[in-house]
Amino acid sequence: MPEITEWRDRLWRYRLVGSKCLSCGARYYPPRNSSCIKCGGELVDVELPRRGKLLSYTVIYQAPGIYRFASPYIVGFIELEDGTRLFAMLTDVELDEVKVGMEVEATFRKLYTYGDSGHIVYGIKFRPLVT
Amino acid sequence: MKPVNGVGIFGYGAYIPRYIIENSSIASVWGKLSTPIKSKTFPSYDEDSLTIAYEACRIALESSGAPRDKIGAIYIGSESKPYAVKPSGTVLVDALGLSRNILSADFEFACKAGTEAIQAVSGLIASGMIEFGIAIGTDTSQGRPGDELEYTAAAGGAAFVLSRASNGVVAEIEASNSYVSDTPDFWRRSGEKYPRHLYRFTGEPAYFHHIITSVKHFFEEYGYSPRDFDYAIFHQPNSKFPQRVAKMLGFTMDQIRPGLLSPIIGNTYSGATLVGLAATLDVSKPGDRILLASFGSGAGSDAFSFVVTDLIEERRAKPPLKSFLERLVTKDYSTYVRYRGKLWV
Numbered sequence: 001m002p003e004i005t006e007w008r009d010r011l012w013r014y015r016l017v018g019s020k021c022l023s024c025g026a027r028y029y030p031p032r033n034s035s036c037i038k039c040g041g042e043l044v045d046v047e048l049p050r051r052g053k054l055l056s057y058t059v060i061y062q063a064p065g066i067y068r069f070a071s072p073y074i075v076g077f078i079e080l081e082d083g084t085r086l087f088a089m090l091t092d093v094e095l096d097e098v099k100v101g102m103e104v105e106a107t108f109r110k111l112y113t114y115g116d117s118g119h120i121v122y123g124i125k126f127r128p129l130v131t
Numbered sequence: 132m133k134p135v136n137g138v139g140i141f142g143y144g145a146y147i148p149r150y151i152i153e154n155s156s157i158a159s160v161w162g163k164l165s166t167p168i169k170s171k172t173f174p175s176y177d178e179d180s181l182t183i184a185y186e187a188c189r190i191a192l193e194s195s196g197a198p199r200d201k202i203g204a205i206y207i208g209s210e211s212k213p214y215a216v217k218p219s220g221t222v223l224v225d226a227l228g229l230s231r232n233i234l235s236a237d238f239e240f241a242c243k244a245g246t247e248a249i250q251a252v253s254g255l256i257a258s259g260m261i262e263f264g265i266a267i268g269t270d271t272s273q274g275r276p277g278d279e280l281e282y283t284a285a286a287g288g289a290a291f292v293l294s295r296a297s298n299g300v301v302a303e304i305e306a307s308n309s310y311v312s313d314t315p316d317f318w319r320r321s322g323e324k325y326p327r328h329l330y331r332f333t334g335e336p337a338y339f340h341h342i343i344t345s346v347k348h349f350f351e352e353y354g355y356s357p358r359d360f361d362y363a364i365f366h367q368p369n370s371k372f373p374q375r376v377a378k379m380l381g382f383t384m385d386q387i388r389p390g391l392l393s394p395i396i397g398n399t400y401s402g403a404t405l406v407g408l409a410a411t412l413d414v415s416k417p418g419d420r421i422l423l424a425s426f427g428s429g430a431g432s433d434a435f436s437f438v439v440t441d442l443i444e445e446r447r448a449k450p451p452l453k454s455f456l457e458r459l460v461t462k463d464y465s466t467y468v469r470y471r472g473k474l475w476v
Contacts, residue, residue: 014226069176069469091177092149094460108185108226109177120213122222125177130450130458 003119012045013123016106018084020046027084050106051129052080057090057098066112074098078126092127103129132250132307133353134257139300140291140437141263142195145409145452146186147287147396148174151459152467154282160464161277167369170461171285171397174271176470180209180288181219183402184269185226187290191265192227194449195301197292199227203261204234204252208244208268208401209288210319212237234261241317242366243427244268245289245401250433252293253304263294270400275325276473283369285397289405301443302412302421305436306353310345317428328428334372337430342366342376345432346424355436357381361419364407366426367393382422389414395456406452408437413451417441 023041063071154166220235245268252264269288274281316337390407
């Protein structure tokens with residue numbers, strides 16, 4: 001039942017909730033269920049900052065079926081203001097506008113749907129910062 | 132209608148998608164010679180009325196510092212809900228981190244569902260049932276390919292966190308009025324993808340009759356005249372109608388200019404007057420009085436009077452609507468058709 005699995009993951013997808021190590025302060029996104037990879041310390045959930053900068057990116061032309069409307073689309077490697085690094089889809093940016101180092105912020109978008117009658121899966125994407 | 136206990140706007144936010152299409156681009160496909168506006172917004176492939184509502188709400192909550200655990204209602208006015216059955220508020224509550232002890236429902240009244248939501252939340256606050264509530268107008272409106280509506284049906288929305296005036300508000304609601312009748316100007320039957328309209332009913336019997344009747348009754352009831360208002364926002368299905376109704380009611384172009392966005396962004400339906408209100412609050416000063424008159428097909432019109440307070444200076448929307456207008460990028464008809472999912476119709 002993948003639709004139910006998606007639903008169980010909704011809070012960290014909706015709100016950019018990650019994990020923080022209580023011993024060394026390392027942060028992870030998506031959140032980890034086990035211990036800290038760096039020191040073995042205990043992890044707790046933490047809401048991560050919404051802003052960051054783009055460290056690197058790639059353009060996907062051969063998209064899986066659920067992303068056919070999006071192709072070609074950009075996946076970014078992003079460093080948030082607190083140093084957390086994560087991968088996320090970029091949106092609201094053209095292929096000739098995307099640049100390493102650009103400021104980005106989290107936004108809330110449709111990720112994909114289970115056909116015309118199934119669930120709509122929402123979650124975080126990143127876009128160029130709007131001030 | 133006047134709340135017994137003071138109610139007002141604690142915080143606000145507006146959002147429009149990044150993409151616009153020129154009317155000339157649509158006209159070139161369908162061979163039309165004249166068009167009603169210059170351009171209109173449309174949602175990206177990953178946007179819908181719920182994601183637009185989220186953006187507007189987040190701006191309203193973060194700009195005002197409203198206490199998320201005290202929001203007692205979230206009502207969303209829209210005629211383009213992503214789910215026919217499953218309120219958009221259920222997703223928004225978890226996405227925005229609001230308290231789950233909350234009233235939530237989708238409202239529908241064509242283009243005036245958002246102002247209907249403001250009325251309902253105001254009543255709950257004025258009665259003391261809740262302390263804070265959110266009212267939203269949001270749409271990704273539909274126009275059948277080649278139909279007149281395709282030139283104007285746009286996307287956008289605005290959210291208003293309302294509270295007791297005693298909590299400190301950026302604009303107090305002085306009074307409001309609502310006027311409704313059975314008018315066959317525009318409708319969409321259950322299960323249908325696109326709305327229909329009866330051409331000659333759109334103007335005089337629908338838009339003009341309902342807005343003028345609602346505003347005139349509002350003026351008579353509370354003793355206002357156009358001179359009492361610094362700004363006015365009228366529903367804007369195109370460029371011409373809001374300017375004409377303003378003139379008919381005795382308002383000047385200067386009064387409606389800040390909130391008149393349809394020439395560039397099109398008709399954002401449930402978002403239309405509320406995005407206009409947000410744009411007007413972005414430039415208003417303490418003491419300004421604002422008239423808002425929405426219109427929803429079917430048909431009805433809500434009229435409101437707001438008075439701006441000193442708190443506007445510290446709680447303006449960040450980012451303001453202007454920031455979203457500055458990032459607009461023009462796309463052609465083929466991209467529009469693809470992003471709107473019309474290739475698979």
